[in-house]
Amino acid sequence: MLSPTLRTTLNIMSTIRTQMNLAAANRLSTVHRHLSTTSQVNKIEKLTVFGAGLMGAGIAQVGAQSGLKVILSDVTDKALENGLNIISKSLSRVAKKKSPDDIEGFTSNILKNIETTTDAAKAVQDSDLVIEAIIESIKVKRDLFGFLDEKAKAECIFASNTSSLSVKEIAESCSNDRQARFAGLHFFNPVPAMKLVEIIKTPQTSTETFEALKEVTLRMNKSPVSCNDTPGFIVNRLLVPYLLEAIRMVERGDATPEDIDTAMELGAGYPMGPFKLLDFVGLDTTSYIAQGWREKAQSGEISKELVEPIGLLDKLVKEGKLGRKSGQGFYEYDNKK
Numbered sequence: 328m329l330s331p332t333l334r335t336t337l338n339i340m341s342t343i344r345t346q347m348n349l350a351a352a353n354r355l356s357t358v359h360r361h362l363s364t365t366s367q368v369n370k371i372e373k374l375t376v377f378g379a380g381l382m383g384a385g386i387a388q389v390g391a392q393s394g395l396k397v398i399l400s401d402v403t404d405k406a407l408e409n410g411l412n413i414i415s416k417s418l419s420r421v422a423k424k425k426s427p428d429d430i431e432g433f434t435s436n437i438l439k440n441i442e443t444t445t446d447a448a449k450a451v452q453d454s455d456l457v458i459e460a461i462i463e464s465i466k467v468k469r470d471l472f473g474f475l476d477e478k479a480k481a482e483c484i485f486a487s488n489t490s491s492l493s494v495k496e497i498a499e500s501c502s503n504d505r506q507a508r509f510a511g512l513h514f515f516n517p518v519p520a521m522k523l524v525e526i527i528k529t530p531q532t533s534t535e536t537f538e539a540l541k542e543v544t545l546r547m548n549k550s551p552v553s554c555n556d557t558p559g560f561i562v563n564r565l566l567v568p569y570l571l572e573a574i575r576m577v578e579r580g581d582a583t584p585e586d587i588d589t590a591m592e593l594g595a596g597y598p599m600g601p602f603k604l605l606d607f608v609g610l611d612t613t614s615y616i617a618q619g620w621r622e623k624a625q626s627g628e629i630s631k632e633l634v635e636p637i638g639l640l641d642k643l644v645k646e647g648k649l650g651r652k653s654g655q656g657f658y659e660y661d662n663k664k
């Protein structure tokens with residue numbers, strides 16, 4: 328027989344245990360709710376691309392080719408028309424190889440997966456993934472994402488195709504939950520031909536977001552790699568200092584652009600020497616990236632010596648010798664051909 332005192336004590340302990348279990352269960356369910364709101368993502372079927380320029384058009388095309396429903400959005404109808412033109416021309420080239428007997432059928436079959444709109448809110452209302460490929464301005468990108476954060480579904484993933492800006496700084500224009508579903512998705516030019524995509528993780532990017540982006544880039548027939556949110560990510564971090572050092576060699580009179588290109592193509596096995604590549608990318612673009620990195624060098628994110636200003640590069644840019652696009656850079660081009 329239990330004494331009344333002992334029975335009362337046991338009853339109190341049992342009540343406390345039940346309450347502790349309830350509290351623990353409540354805590355668990357809160358954690359679970361939080362995790363599911365911060366990390367839940369859907370399988371990506373609907374893609375919205377902002378910016379119908381060189382990169383945006385290419386991303387919309389590979390998305391449509393992989394079977395995604397794509398909405399391409401830009402600020403003017405003229406820009407959208409330009410984007411659709413880029414896509415049609417590129418698809419015709421693909422069709423010549425893949426479906427030479429029915430070029431028109433092949434092209435229109437893919438084009439029907441792409442809708443266009445200048446209405447940014449409408450463009451994202453039903454989207455699973457937004458990829459931004461608009462002008463390289465932190466303010467304009469942040470304004471766009473801040474606006475879209477209110478309009479898109481909670482589970483929608485946001486990605487920026489920025490080459491040189493901090494993905495984290497762009498993502499901070501959005502709510503904390505969206506920042507878990509925010510990453511960089513860096514495609515290469517020309518998008519339909521270049522296999523690589525760098526997936527850039529910020530400290531806030533969730534594992535589910537990263538995995539969903541990896542899966543969708545594989546569906547686009549690309550090869551994704553992962554990198555932290557650091558200046559230049561992988562490719563440009565290694566490539567830009569190499570290109571700048573090649574210009575310094577010419578400035579010092581160590582060798583000519585022609586000889587350096589030949590040396591790197593035949594000696595290092597590179598498909599294109601640094602000066603052919605500089606002219607292809609645009610000298611203004613390389614100069615712009617180096618300038619941005621000089622600011623980051625002050626905070627120690629990148630070594631200062633790698634991005635010291637180069638008189639020869641500044642001079643060519645000032646003279647409008649930007650490479651292929653302007654008809655002259657380190658080489659001359661006949662753009663009328």
Ligand SMILES: NC(=O)c1ccc[n+]([C@@H]2O[C@H](COP(=O)([O-])OP(=O)(O)OC[C@H]3O[C@@H](n4cnc5c(N)ncnc54)[C@H](O)[C@@H]3O)[C@@H](O)[C@H]2O)c1
Pocket residue numbers: 377378379380381382383400401402403406459460461462463464467471488489490491513514515516
């Ligand atoms: N060009 C490259 O080789 C390359 C390679 C990788 C990444 N990127 C990056 O991709 C992005 C786009 O580059 P691009 O070369 O395609 O530029 P682009 O100039 O060809 O196209 C930019 C497009 O964005 C549109 N735009 C501007 N503000 C907009 C807004 N608020 N909403 C919707 N559309 C808007 C413009 O009208 C234009 O059509 C940049 O962030 C760039 O750094 C470029």
